[in-house]
Amino acid sequence: MFEIIYQDDNLIAINKPSGWLVHRSWLDKHETVVVMQTLRDQIGQHVFPVHRLDRPTSGVLLFALSSDIARIMSEQFATKQIEKTYYAIVRGYVEGEAIIDYPLVEELDKIADKFSDKNKPAQNAVTFYRGISKIEIPIKVRKFDSVRYSFVELKPQTGRKHQLRRHMKHIFHPILGDSKHGDLHQNRAFADYFGIKRLMLHAHILKITHPIEQKQVILKATLDPNWQNILLNFK
Incomplete structure (x- = not known):
């Protein structure tokens, strides 16, 4: 059963575990257990x-x-009235805070987007980041x-596909x-050392305006x- 973090007559929010598809998708036609149905x-x-x-992201x-x-x-x-805060563990030392303002070309799926415009210009993409601790x-x-790793806070100001993952790679x-x-190579070292194999990205906070109230x-x-066990090692 999912951990329900909010529920009323209009909305329900859960803490999604990593590895779950939100709904059935051509990305995995054989997957029958998805969040919506469950x-x-x-x-x-x-x-x-x-x-x-995304499937590997929790939160x-x-x-x-x-x-x-x-x-x-x-x-x-769609109108960017939602405020999102993510946590991530990244390669290297991240000090202080800054803004990544780096346009992204839309990532197209070979099947789902095969009729999309492949020459669309890069779209505006902005992410705030802040280093919290490191090891x-x-x-x-x-x-x-x-190896050096940092625990960081990420706040996307736009909603491009894989924006956080692509922006952190960019820097x-x-x-x-x-x-x-x-x-x-870093992924393998991290997984072997901590005994965990997953994307270290977690949707921590979502601030919304209630649609009725x-x-x-x-x-x-x-x-x-x-x-939590991994972060015990960070300072």
Whole structure:
């Protein structure tokens, strides 16, 4: 059963575990266990997605409990009225805070986007980041005798596909466990040392305006025990 972090007559939010598809997808045609169906069975009513999290990302996932509420909430996401905060563990030392303002060319899927414009110009993409803590581990990776990792806070100001993963790669601090945009040697070293193999990206906080009550609601998803055990090593 999913951990429900908020529920009323209009909305429900869960702490999505890493590895779950939000809904059935051509990306994995054989996957029959998905969040939408499982949550529907858990609470005994239909749920309507208003945003998404990538399969390997954990954290706050919000659903509406009617199509009308889904439309209202989807508009909030589309017009950037939602504030999102993520946690990540990245390669290297990240000090202080800064803004990444780096346009991104849309990533197209070979099947789902095969009729899309492949010459579309890069889109505006902005991410705030802040270093929280760090660690150096004496394990050899390629020519280096030790590895350095940082625990960071990320706040996307725009909503481009894989924005956080691509932006952190752009500043040479890829997110650990990212098989597409990360460093495979670092991913392997991290997984072997900590005994965990997943994307180290977690949707920690979602701030929304309630569609009926028109008040701010803060949805917060705690880190799972694996995350918490890893962070005990950071300073």
